[in-house]
Amino acid sequence: MITLINPYNNHPVVEKKEGYEDDTGEFFPRSEGVVRFVKESNYADNFGFQWNKFQKTQIDRVHKNLSHSRDRFFTVSGWDKDSLKGLDVLEVGSGAGRFSQVILDYTEANLYSLDYSDAVAANYRNNGHHSDRFHLFQASIYEMPFKNDSFDKVFCFGVLQHTPDFKKSVQCLIEKAKPGGEIVVDFYAVKGWWSKISAKYILRPITKRMSHKRLLRIIERNAGWMIKCSSFFQKIGIGKVANRFLPICDIEGTIPPGLSKENLKELVILDTFDMFSPEHDHPQRVEQVAEWFKEFNVEVTYAGLVSYAGGFKIAAVRGIKK
Numbered sequence: 271m272i273t274l275i276n277p278y279n280n281h282p283v284v285e286k287k288e289g290y291e292d293d294t295g296e297f298f299p300r301s302e303g304v305v306r307f308v309k310e311s312n313y314a315d316n317f318g319f320q321w322n323k324f325q326k327t328q329i330d331r332v333h334k335n336l337s338h339s340r341d342r343f344f345t346v347s348g349w350d351k352d353s354l355k356g357l358d359v360l361e362v363g364s365g366a367g368r369f370s371q372v373i374l375d376y377t378e379a380n381l382y383s384l385d386y387s388d389a390v391a392a393n394y395r396n397n398g399h400h401s402d403r404f405h406l407f408q409a410s411i412y413e414m415p416f417k418n419d420s421f422d423k424v425f426c427f428g429v430l431q432h433t434p435d436f437k438k439s440v441q442c443l444i445e446k447a448k449p450g451g452e453i454v455v456d457f458y459a460v461k462g463w464w465s466k467i468s469a470k471y472i473l474r475p476i477t478k479r480m481s482h483k484r485l486l487r488i489i490e491r492n493a494g495w496m497i498k499c500s501s502f503f504q505k506i507g508i509g510k511v512a513n514r515f516l517p518i519c520d521i522e523g524t525i526p527p528g529l530s531k532e533n534l535k536e537l538v539i540l541d542t543f544d545m546f547s548p549e550h551d552h553p554q555r556v557e558q559v560a561e562w563f564k565e566f567n568v569e570v571t572y573a574g575l576v577s578y579a580g581g582f583k584i585a586a587v588r589g590i591k592k
């Protein structure tokens with residue numbers, strides 16, 4: 271059983287009718303099904319907007335024959351679904367809940383999940399029916415409402431590059447694992463100096479300052495011709511270089527094949543918004559992340575690229591807390 275605390279003073283909190291309260295009277299309200307441990311809007315508001323708009327786009331359960339998130343979760347974590355039975359698992363940065371869904375639908379783990387943004391409202395609508403094993407909070411990786419040394423497993427997928435201090439974020443994740451517990455992260459990797467020479471990093475200083483609605487409108491208007499352009503470049507063999515300078519997400523590298531034209535366009539709009547809107551985008555070298563794991567007393571069991579779902583690749587580090 272996980273004890274919930276006030277993340278700002280570490281006092282235990284108790285459940286009240288409309289939220290949680292500590293012994294000093296500080297109260298954390300429940301809204302749209304989720305207890306909120308953050309007080310105001312923050313740098314992750316773009317994600318709240320994005321995941322409430324695209325609540326179902328990446329949820330495997332909603333799409334026939336889609337197992338992209340399930341493949342990524344089990345391959346990157348290396349966890350076996352039966353062995354998670356009864357364990358306390360912490361998910362940090364859950365977005366609309368594509369991985370929450372996988373854990374809740376395919377394992378019997380107790381899932382504690384949080385996100386800094388209002389994406390938690392979308393996750394609750396997607397997965398709130400698993401109320402016996404699902405505990406969802408709006409909170410920051412830097413101020414989590416749990417005691418240290420609590421969880422059997424901790425994972426954080428696709429999030430660390432979007433936090434202001436990658437190293438500190440890794441440390442906070444490790445703090446929440448029990449000694450002997452396992453931590454797994456995946457993230458955007460830097461491969462070399464050329465990693466940041468692309469339309470994404472050239473345009474982001476402008477796009478991240480735009481209103482979310484305006485940015486989304488521009489992407490929606492232009493997605494159609496850019497998808498055609500990207501597939502043309504791919505067909506004539508110059509996709510690897512030319513598509514770096516097309517202001518659209520990496521279709522080849524991230525979008526599952528076999529989608530209808532409509533689904534493809536929706537996913538491309540989501541992923542393109544996800545690449546241009548975040549306040550923070552700080553990719554890291556895999557070796558550096560593995561070094562930080564060791565510095566925080568974790569035995570690294572894997573560090574490198576993981577291939578999943580028939581050829582997609584993501585950088586990941588796994589380890590066991592000593």
Ligand SMILES: C[S@@+](CC[C@H](N)C(=O)[O-])C[C@H]1O[C@@H](n2cnc3c(N)ncnc32)[C@H](O)[C@@H]1O
Binds near residue numbers: 317328367385433544
């Ligand atoms: C690219 S999304 C990934 C969401 C989900 N893991 C997925 O792969 O679909 C990054 C998420 O990290 C969350 N995030 C950013 N900073 C955070 C922080 N300090 N604490 C917790 N979550 C954070 C954002 O709100 C956003 O939902």
